[in-house]
Amino acid sequence: MTSPNRGRGWPAKFKPLSRAMLAVALAGLAALVVRLRGSGGTPPHQGGWRELAASELAPPAKP
Amino acid sequence: MRAVLVGLGAVGARAARQLLASPQVDHLAVLARKPVRSRGRSRELSGSFEVAELSPATLPAALRGASVTVLAAPGSQWVAQLSIDAGVPVVSASDRPDEVRALVAMDRQAQGRGLAVVAGAAMAPGLSCLLAAWASSRLDQLSELHIATLGTGGPQCAKRRHASLREPVEEWRDGRWARKAPGSGRELVWFPGQVGGADCYRLNRPDTFLLVRAFPGTSCVTTRAAASRRDRLTSWLPMLRPPHPEGTVGALRVEARGYRRGAAQSVVLGAAGRPALLAGTVAATAALRAATGQLRPGAGGLASLVPDPAAVLAELHDRGVQLSAFEGAPVNPAW
Numbered sequence: 001m002t003s004p005n006r007g008r009g010w011p012a013k014f015k016p017l018s019r020a021m022l023a024v025a026l027a028g029l030a031a032l033v034v035r036l037r038g039s040g041g042t043p044p045h046q047g048g049w050r051e052l053a054a055s056e057l058a059p060p061a062k063p
Numbered sequence: 064m065r066a067v068l069v070g071l072g073a074v075g076a077r078a079a080r081q082l083l084a085s086p087q088v089d090h091l092a093v094l095a096r097k098p099v100r101s102r103g104r105s106r107e108l109s110g111s112f113e114v115a116e117l118s119p120a121t122l123p124a125a126l127r128g129a130s131v132t133v134l135a136a137p138g139s140q141w142v143a144q145l146s147i148d149a150g151v152p153v154v155s156a157s158d159r160p161d162e163v164r165a166l167v168a169m170d171r172q173a174q175g176r177g178l179a180v181v182a183g184a185a186m187a188p189g190l191s192c193l194l195a196a197w198a199s200s201r202l203d204q205l206s207e208l209h210i211a212t213l214g215t216g217g218p219q220c221a222k223r224r225h226a227s228l229r230e231p232v233e234e235w236r237d238g239r240w241a242r243k244a245p246g247s248g249r250e251l252v253w254f255p256g257q258v259g260g261a262d263c264y265r266l267n268r269p270d271t272f273l274l275v276r277a278f279p280g281t282s283c284v285t286t287r288a289a290a291s292r293r294d295r296l297t298s299w300l301p302m303l304r305p306p307h308p309e310g311t312v313g314a315l316r317v318e319a320r321g322y323r324r325g326a327a328q329s330v331v332l333g334a335a336g337r338p339a340l341l342a343g344t345v346a347a348t349a350a351l352r353a354a355t356g357q358l359r360p361g362a363g364g365l366a367s368l369v370p371d372p373a374a375v376l377a378e379l380h381d382r383g384v385q386l387s388a389f390e391g392a393p394v395n396p397a398w
Contacts, residue, residue, distance in 0.1 A: 057386070
């Protein structure tokens with residue numbers, strides 16, 4: 001059996017759809033690259049910021 | 064003492080307020096390129112001051128009898144040169160790499176006259192250099208310094224940050240300069256205060272140059288700033304909207320890595336507040352110390368010229384600058 005569309009490519013009425021699908025796929029690929037690029041970091045799991053008092057701003061005695 | 068202030072923008076106005084509140088300052092001469100606009104802003108100031116136009120004709124008269132010149136406007140190297148010639152110390156709040164390098168190039172002149180020429184007395188550089196110097200004093204051996212900032216001061220600062228996101232970045236890696244792409248090196252940084260975490264990227268700022276000069280033995284010095292994807296994407300375009308009059312949210316994080324008693328350690332310090340307020344406070348504090356001979360002679364950053372960073376940080380603390388230390392612990396202590 002031979003397909004009636006063989007050798008003719010996509011029918012003309014599907015062309016806008018195929019172009020839209022290609023555009024969405026390319027945009028998704030670009031977004032994936034942008035989101036995944038870079039090393040990022042791991043949020044701290046313990047500890048935190050503590051405000052310093054004036055008395056703490058003294059140089060420590062070195063051994 | 065008499066002080067000269069060039070520029071009455073967001074940072075200049077904060078510095079002026081701090082200087083006029085000091086009992087050491089008898090009179091402040093404010094010089095501005097647009098004195099009409101500055102006179103409007105000067106209504107918020109109180110004390111003995113005058114506003115005049117900045118020009119080669121008016122500057123020598125203002126420098127006569129002055130104890131210090133504070134530069135809070137871009138393109139003021141010629142003012143610095145005239146101040147040095149007149150024997151007046153200079154404190155610059157500029158965050159432009161070319162201006163900072165030009166000021167540091169005046170080192171020999173400044174040393175010859177026994178004057179302090181402070182390049183970068185703002186939030187970053189400025190407070191970043193002081194925190195780095197203090198953090199390094201907590202370590203026996205300093206190996207790395209990493210600076211990260213969030214927020215901008217006035218419009219000039221915002222324009223500068225926009226431009227710096229498209230300029231090549233000189234980074235100190237393995238004891239030598241390495242050129243990096245602007246906006247690269249994303250790192251999640253946790254800032255003090257209510258700011259929380261933000262993605263930070265490399266950008267062209269003079270902190271690295273000043274810190275390498277102050278700590279030549281370090282193997283790595285980096286500078287990053289918080290930026291959104293839109294900031295990075297549109298950095299090559301003109302600013303899409305006018306910058307805000309003054310940024311409201313700002314934060315700074317300084318991490319020093321090294322060794323203490325033979326063990327690897329890192330000291331993480333930070334500050335949070337309005338960037339222009341932090342910058343103006345640092346500039347005024349440095350100016351009062353430069354005027355009273357409490358800084359080393361020469362041209363450089365605060366890390367190079369301040370003999371006792373702890374004392375300056377304590378003074379900044381008294382002036383309302385909130386300083387913080389990050390006390391973290393490894394998730395698995397066995398690592």
